[in-house]
């Protein structure tokens with residue numbers, strides 16, 4: 484665990500970047516520091532590995548005051564990833580990873596094998612190993628940065644805006660892979676971002692800092708969205724937070740039976756079972772394939788069967804036990820107005836209307852709770 488105890492950083496010019504900060508980052512979890520530009524996120528992060536020393540206060544790492552540990556020793560147990568990855572431009576990808584201090588003590592072959600494993604782990608193909616950083620995309624460079632930080636297998640990782648320099652699609656991929664990696668590795672991570680959506684997606688807990696290095700709120704993402712502690716946090720957390728909070732809320736919504744036909748069925752059969760002009764079409768295994776519009780059927784066609792090519796694929800699928808946000812989205816995006824809910828194997832369980840989801844949300848709100856806001860839940 485990392486603990487900030489009344490930590491203040493005043494720079495020589497008098498700027499107070501961090502002011503009496505008290506904060507705990509639990510072991511094995513992701514703590515995100517988020518806040519507007521200049522609120523002291525980077526300063527706080529760099530005080531953990533002593534790139535910056537606090538003016539006053541103490542930072543504890545697993546019960547030891549970091550001020551008592553020589554910086555080089557401290558940093559062996561702390562990986563550090565920054566924006567643009569900070570790779571050595573004149574070294575290959577492989578050399579960038581093998582030359583970190585944690586691997587230096589090993590013989591060349593061991594270091595190389597470990598580096599190749601790490602590159603694979605972060606999703607890079609072996610052929611990338613001989614390239615130079617400039618020959619990689621921004622996203623690939625960030626992956627190398629993560630691999631390098633993991634090289635010494637440090638229990639702690641500090642990450643300063645590691646995914647900010649890439650486009651939104653790559654960014655989302657990197658975030659998802661990072662979460663998958665953390666499920667295996669259980670590192671103690673302190674992650675800095677200015678992007679509240681990234682904070683909410685990645686953090687087990689989120690610390691919102693205000694300019695001057697004050698802690699405005701420390702809470703799990705769902706709590707931050709549903710109960711911002713001040714107008715500053717509410718403003719920072721931003722619009723749509725009621726809807727986004729649903730991403731952390733699970734709750735049983737009663738499903739209705741949905742009549743279905745198979746791909747290739749006779750349109751007459753579809754008409755017989757249909758509840759309205761939309762019929763849900765499933766495959767042999769009962770997995771939903773799309774919706775068939777009866778009134779859109781030209782009639783009198785020779786084949787006159789339900790064809791896969793003419794299905795409406797507009798609706799998203801929700802998984803039973805998923806968030807109410809995903810169920811509501813399935814309902815709102817369905818051409819029939821009925822959201823399709825499937826089991827973990829993708830087989831149809833039933834459908835649900837947006838009205839039913841809203842009723843459920845209102846009932847939960849009436850009960851004064853926000854469903855099972857699991858700390859581990861992700862939107």
Ligand SMILES: Nc1ncnc2c1ncn2[C@@H]1O[C@H](COP(=O)(O)OP(=O)(O)OP(=O)(O)O)[C@@H](O)[C@H]1O
Pocket residue numbers: 494495496498499500518519520521522523524525526527677
């Ligand atoms: N070496 C320095 N000397 C003087 N002031 C500094 C120094 N480094 C940072 N600051 C100031 O300390 C405050 C906090 O800076 P810091 O970089 O920690 O903020 P940040 O939240 O990470 O900002 P950003 O999101 O813009 O990177 C800012 O007002 C900054 O100008």
